[in-house]
Amino acid sequence: MPRPVLDESAIHPAVRPLVATLHADVVTQVREAVSDHDVVVVGMAGNPFVKKARRALDAAGVPHHDIDIGSYFSQWRRRNALKMWTGWPTLPMVFVRRQLVGGADDLQRLIASGELKQLLA
Template structure:
């Protein structure tokens, strides 16, 4: 588990926006993951994804890393933002756009 947590930590810090989800951004495998992908596509920002269905260790590891039990999980600028519902709420309030803009502006 330590290796997986280190890998997640590296990915979260390496990528401005990363989503741990079921499926891929091209083919989400659940409605919640699809909703998060749609939000980032609407915002027209680059984002990375990791398919937790391909690796059970990754699926359990990201839950442990974030202390959050559901998938998808969104990280922006190295910080855990939340799952689908929180991401949707932040999008609707305009806060997600601000977080994304700040993340993209950082070098």
């Protein structure tokens, strides 16, 4: 399922370092959390869908690591780096065993079907 990404040869050499490092700290933070925890929910303050995902995990008795990056009014550029890295357009971003499983509704489907328990077994 390859998705189109601008080839490095189509990026001028003078801007490649900026492209490669822009908000890399937030991507590194999430990558490390995903490596260290079975379930990670990446969100932002004030987003009801992030709360929905976390409540669903709590109700299912699934421990999770939460990362919030800003709010509707702050840090949207940093969140964009995550969106470009994952290809996922919205928050939350839910990771289970190092795999992006989607957002709140996707997570609820996994819980309802029993697949989340299988992924964590």
